[in-house]
Each structure stands twice: as C-alpha cells, then as structure tokens.
Amino acid sequence: MSFKIAYLLPYESTPHVYVVKSEETTDPQYGCKPQDRSLTMLIKTGIVNLDKPSGPTSHEVASWVKKVLGLEKTGHGGTLDPGVTGVLPVALGPATKVIGALLSAGKEYICVMYLHGDVEEKKIRNVLNLFTTNLYQRPPIKSSVARRLRTRRIYYTQFMEMKGRFVLFRVGCEAGTYIRKLCFDIGEALLCGAHMSELRRSRTGEFREDSLCTLQDLNDAMKLYQEERNPEYLKNLIIPMEKAVHHWKKIYIRDSAVDAIAHGASLAVAGVLYLEKTIEKDEQVAVMTQKGELVAFGVALMSSARMLKVFHGLCVSTKKVFMERGVYPHWKSTPKEIIP
Template identity: 55%
Template sequence: MIHRPDRDKDRSTREGHYGRQSSSEAKPRSPSSSGASLPPGQEASYPQILPSDRKRSVLVKRKGKTDASFGLPPEKRSLKQHLSLGAINLDKTSGPTSHEVAAWVKRILEVDKAGHSGTLDPKVTGILPVLLGDATRIMETLLLAGKEYICLMRLHKPVPKKQIMEVCQEFMGPIFQKPPLKSSVVKELRIRTIYYLDVLEIEEQHVLMRVGCEAGTYIRKLCFDIGLALGCGANMEELRRTRAGPFREDGTLVNLHNLTDAVAAWKEKGDE
C-alpha cells in the first residue's frame, strides 16, 4: 500500500488504522485507499515531463577557446577516444541480467571498464545505457535521471474503463512506495515521484500504460498498488524501458548484434 506524503497525518487521525479506508467514506478511490491522489484539479497542472526535458538556462561567465592538446570536440575524436569516453545506447533483450549485458559490451569492445546506468530485471527489455572507460565517472548522474516505461498491467477482475482512468490519474505526483520482496534494495518505505502516467489502451483486463517516473521507482509495485486502489488486484505482465535521462528510442539505439557487427567492420575494413 502506498500513501500520499503530505496527507498521511490527516488520514491517520480519521482512519481506524494506517492505509485502510473507513466505512464512512463513500468513494472507493479516495486517498485513503490508493494513497496517491493529488488535490482536485492539480493532476493536469502537474509537470508531465521528465526532469531531463525541462528547459535549462546556461550561464556563460567567460568565452574562450579550448587548447587542442587537452582534448577535441566530439565530432573530431577518433573511435578509440570515443571508446574511452563514450556511452552506448543499448537495447537490452529479455533474459540476461544488466550486469551480464555490461560485461558482454566490455568484452565485445575490448575496453578496460564498462558499467550500466540503472538496473533492469532479466525479463525487462529496453534502454540500458552502458558507459565506457572514464565515462563511468558520471554514472551517478545517470542513475538519478528520470525513466520512462511502457507497461502492460493485467487486472484480476473486469473494471469499468472510466474507473481505471480515474484511479491511474490519482497516482501522479510524489507517492510513498515500499520496494517489493524480490528486489536487491532495503525494504524501507520511501518517496518516489510519478511525473506522468498515460493510459494508452485498455482491452478487457489488460491495461497498456506509459509511465514517467523518478529513478528507483518499481513499476511492478506500482501495478500492485493500482490494483489495490481499484479493489480487484493487478500485476505487471510486461515492461519495456523507453527512456533513461537523455537516452531514448531513436537512431542511436543498438543491440548487441549491431555492436558486434560494427566492431567487426571497424577491425576488418577500418570503417568507423
């Protein structure tokens, strides 16, 4: 069960126990049942973008030229320099762990260091940024970047579409979430932000959603909590990550086969 941080104190005084809906409340989707509703009218005004998409101003204190002996612009660097300071926008397949994928990239590219930013469960597919060489120093920056997922949720009982849409909108904004039992982190209640939650399609008991969220959010647990709020139960069936900070599904996205072929072409023909 998850709860709205700024409303828990009020609920604790009017509810018989933590996280349960009192019998005097008429609406089944009240904040006490889902713990994820924003104040009325605030759902539409909540910023429905990832933090990396926000417009940022650049303060230029002084203009100058970079000494070529201390580095080159990205477009003028050799492939070896890119391999020591680069990042791979990798499309992870279902099956291997994120650590295994990063190890394979390291072996394919024959680099000293390679690390992934943001772990994906073995069955989850999608964007897995892999940093190479000295670029691994900025790993912490990407770990904190917002993520976007496409999720297929299965409801355990039929629910009206209007009710599904209303409840999903309640889960926008900061929420309390406790990691699931099958996770590698400490099972402590923590606050995570859902930047947007768009219902793309509803077919019988299956709901297709696009979720933009803060790093460290468990979509599997989010589906479980939505099921509790609907009163029918729900579970996550499929999940794909479509964005991780500045990385997205565009022309830079490659899989391990593309990477292997590119390395072979570089070694055999010198094609960078």
C-alpha cells in the same frame, strides 16, 4: 480543438539559461568537441545506448559489451529485471564514473498491466491520474537494495490502450521506482487487484529508443572494424559521455583552467566564462570546456549571482574528474582564497 499533452521529465520543463561572466576564444589545438572524437577515444569515454533483451540480467549484458569491445570495465545506467527490455545505457571504460549522473534524470516505462477483474476504462484513467504523485514504496524481496520504506515520485502517467483486462500505459518516474509495485497498488485502488505483465524502459534521461542498438549490432560493427578497419559503423553506435549530464547545471571554463581541474584543483572564479543562471550554493554542477567536454563534477561554493559579482576566490569544489591530465596546457597559478 485538440491539444497535445507533453509528457516531460522534470529537467525538461525548465530550459537551460546561461549568463556570461567573461569572453575568451578556445584554442583548437587542445581537446576537441565530443562529436569529433576518434573511435579510440569514444571507446574510452563513450556510452552505448543498448536495447536490453529479455532474459539476461543487466550485469550480464554489460559484461557482454565489455567482451565485444575488449574493455576492462563497463557499467550500466540502472538495473532492469531479466524479463524487462529496453533502454540500458552501458558506459565504457573510464566513462563508468559518469553513469551515476543519470540517477537524477528520471526514467520512462511502457507497461502492460493485467487486471484481476473487469473495470471501466474511465475508472482506470482516473486511478492512473491519482498515482501521479509521491508514492511510498518498499523494494520487493528479490531486489538488490535494502527493503526500507522510501518515497519515489511519479512524474506522469498516460493511459494508452486497453484490450480485455490488459492495460497499456506509460509512466515517467524517479530512478528506483518499482513498476511492479505500482501495478499492484493500482490494482488495490481499483478494488480488483492487478499485476505487471510486461515492461519496457523507453527512456533514461536523454537516452531514448530512437538511438538504441542491439548486442548483435554492436558485435557486427566491431567485427567490421577489425576486419575492414572501417570505424564509421561502430562510431555511430557510441555516444559521447556528455549526454549523460545533459540535465545537469553547467559551468563553462577557460582553456587555461582545465588542466588544474584535471589535477583535482577547485575551480577559481577567474576561470569561469559562462554558467547556468540558477545555480545555488552546495548544488552539484558539471564543469565543462568551451568545446563541450566534461571536465569534472563538483559542488558549487557560491551561487550563480555571486560568481558573477566577485573576481577572486574558489567557486566549485571538484569531486570527480573526467578530463585526462595534459590534454590542455598547464595552468600558471591556482588561487587559494575561498570567498564565503
């Protein structure tokens, strides 16, 4: 009997479970579901899941996307070295504010490692399993961050194939993990030495290889839109920014509370409809509309259990706003009292 082993990033092992505090229907004349946005709105609030080619830097790729789409600003979800390929989410316009949410999602890579000596496959498998843990890493000399010793989590490793001294393996890890350093450490553990030969990123949170597009795809789609006014091809290449917070704990609110949050107000308990069951005080959360639109990031001022029990006070301190003002009707009042 064979068993299929699941390789999951941390957030995938815990399903989202929501509890209802109150019920209310949403008014269809305000806002819209993320998947129903117009092309103009998608370009302002979307993310392109780009297949980064080998050669250019991540910053150069993001700049090319900005030029192709005629935007003032773009940002990418995690730097890849020039020689590394694969998943590079590029946020468009104001959506660049959401890209930091991907830091807690985890990443997955497919790596080709070259061994400096001959090693049996069984030993390689055993050593890979030993590295499925917290590791100490110091960023390499050529890096964009300070070279301080830090810990990074390896969530899983999977031996895939071996040919001669070349080893193909999959690794799921915390953002900021240096796979080149991981290969070096694996080589030390094998007592033969090793280095990274090739690397491809296959996942960044919910952004996977099955939704990738190339720079050429994006350029062709933009030309088709400009010349024939056909937006469908380009729309299919832009993903709503809400996908970047798929792994975050969420609170869904009333239509009447949305515009207050858009103006920077904190969320009152009275505005909550349903929420993640496991939210703890001081935890970061995403505030959402009933249509699934991202309104803001905030910090919970109380746990889910307390939000369900009380009926007055503020429950989320707003930190970063994404919803434009005026999309939803103006609020009638903003509660001031904070329940400790």
